[in-house]
Amino acid sequence: MREATALPDTVVLDGASLTPEDVAAVARHDASVELDADAIERMRDSRARVESVLDSGEPVYGVNTGFGHLVETHIDREDIERLQTNLVRSHSAGAGRELTRTEVRSMMVTRANTLAKGYSGIRPEVVDVLVSMLNEGVHPVVRSRGSLGASGDLAPLAHMALVLIGEGEAHVDGERYSGDDALRSAGLEPVTLKSKEGLALINGTQLTVGLASLFVVDAERIVDAADAAGALTTEVTMGTTANCDPAIHDVRPHPGQRESAAAVRRLTEGSTVLESHKDCERVQDAYSIRCLPQVNGAVRDAVSHLREAVEIELNSVTDNPLVFPAGAVDERAPGTDVAAVVSAGNFHGEPLALRLDYAAGALTELAAISERRTDRMLNPDVQESYLPPFLTEHSGLRSGYMIAQYTAAALLNECRSFGRPSLDSTPVSGGQEDHVSMSGQSALNARVVAENVATIVGVELLCGAQAAEFLADGLELGTGTGAVRDAIRSVVPPLDDDRPLDGELEEASDLVRFGAIRAAIGDALD
Structure with a gap:
């Protein structure tokens, strides 16, 4: 049924002004989505900071280390892109009913908006593919169960991200396709993930805040x-x-x-x-x-x-680690003279739960x-x-x-x-994620x-x-x-x-x- 209350026809993602009504417009009524020009520049700057940290050789979670309990495992430079692909594949371990089209779209648009804030180290080209999927009606098949609401909504977001790399499955115009075929039917190419980008896509509270x-x-x-x-x-x-x-x-x-x-x-x-x-x-x-x-x-x-909490969360950074300019955080944070990458807990869903x-x-x-x-x-x-x-x-x-x-x-x-x-609360990941x-x-x-x-x-x-x-x-x-x-x-x-x-x-x-x-x-x- 068409909503009786007026909703916007176009939603511009700037990382600062997304509302619950905007989410409903995109999720239920296919309002078009655009990336704000300033947001694109912020993402470019954030990506450059990740590259500077990578060049420094410092061990930084999510960039050149393993995940969860495997945080102390160093990843060689030549394996870093493979690490991100493996992350998305391994975390696509959901179960239960599939999310509805509306629920998937709510998750996609809210994830794109938080990435647009420019603290996640992801290339704007990757986020642009996510936005294009929304506009072209490519909807990943996402299992509804698997999130613990800490480290974000990992499994559901991983199923979403799987289609960006041409894997998994997606619905287009009511038909079910492989991820690769779904993208190509919309004139899109699969993404090859670079350092930090897999984690940027799956680490956040966007299933929670989209549905909220x-x-x-x-x-x-x-x-x-x-x-x-x-x-x-x-x-x-x-x-x-x-x-x-x-x-x-x-x-x-x-x-x-x-x-x-x-x-x-x-x-x-x-x-x-x-x-x-x-x-x-x-x-x-x-x-x-x-x-x-x-x-x-x-x-x-x-x-x-x-x-109140939803409006804050929609325009917050819920990633880990966070990528800041040098000097923006305590000098003990790992990084270089142009960037600091800080591991913290903004992915924890308690403010919404x-x-x-x-x-x-x-x-x-x-x-x-x-x-x-x-x-x-x-x-x-x-x-x-x-x-x-x-x-x-x-x-x-x-x-x-x-x-x-x-x-x-x-x-x-x-x-x-x-x-x-x-x-x-059920502890997981070898006790690393203990609440x-x-x-x-x-x-x-x-x-x-x-x-x-x-x-x-x-x-x-x-x-x-x-x-x-x-x-x-x-x-x-x-x-x-x-x-x-x-x-x-x-x-x-x-x-x-x-x-x-x-x-x-x-x-x-x-x-x-x-x-x-x-x-x-x-x-x-x-």
Whole structure:
């Protein structure tokens, strides 16, 4: 489904300004990619520094030594290019499902951007081939498992790099080719890697940050849609928006809480449904309605915390070793009078892993409260008397939306089962890499959580739109919630009789995840 929110058609990689929205534009919609002219010069300068270090004969990790536990093994000058090729081949040891086209493209564009900063010692010609692969639609076959999120996302990035040297496999226009044939079909030549370049391609957090970028974009839209779903449910269950009064949130001024409360107020402006029962005897609504601002707002804040880290990581150098000009670092760093090559730990994915797990857990809570609101519309033991059981007339003969809630509950259970990969660490490489972040798994889990939660919120929206069919004549939804109901009705008709719902759940999920609900609200309220 086409994203409803405008995204750029061209993304220029300068190593400093890439955003999650840029990643989504390239990954999902094939926005063209260009290398910034200044970035090309920085890469040339960085490459010259690597050559100067190589000429000095100093032992430097990744340039003329082995890797991991084999760091003390010196590599002869005549074997240095072979070392880089062997590195890419040996590290292409992933397993599990293949990454999707979107996931591979997110990894490719983020890797090209970090290389463009000019601290990795790679020739711009190599990065240009990576960019050309994006523009020509050459997508390496990448196994999803194998990253520990330290030394970066090694195995997935190695599978990506394998195609650059004419090996491995890639998809082009839906067909699967050998790496060499895939490149040549796009008019590209395989790369012969020079010193440091294999390591520059595979050492970084780009699987993690690419997927995290897509998660952030999706999660922000999902929270907006969840506010809208909650506002619609509040109306059709004859609830109140008094819980969203600004005075309440001024005395507990969390930013997300204030934003969600304000959203519900805006969405329900003009609602005659709310006006129709202002003097009823109900004292208060259930927590799933009354506490929407507090729960959705906390999720907003968690996603915002992740966005902060993602925006930094997208424009950071996550390589090892790093190549600096002489004098830029401590004089004890190995190098020459024109360069210093420093081994450090920017490849460690912890800054993303912890926040990814936190944000995925927060989004799971968003799903949990949404599912409870769905129950309030379906469950004959708790719902308003004017709503028929499971939102269908002749219930018993018909099941209505009963099983849609089952699906929401099953997806919620899956989200809850993921745990926190970032709390685990399994030492590898003979104990040299003795603490890892597991950020790649955190990112893969978060992607599934976003897809599941979009469907769960979509189920609530479907039920809210169906419940609105039973409102008394003359009652009107708010301007915003009415637009949300209309967005649902543009793809799903009222449920007049039982029918298969799987396609309709997918349609509703897409409206949530790709921004159509947010866009409908914006069009109605602007």
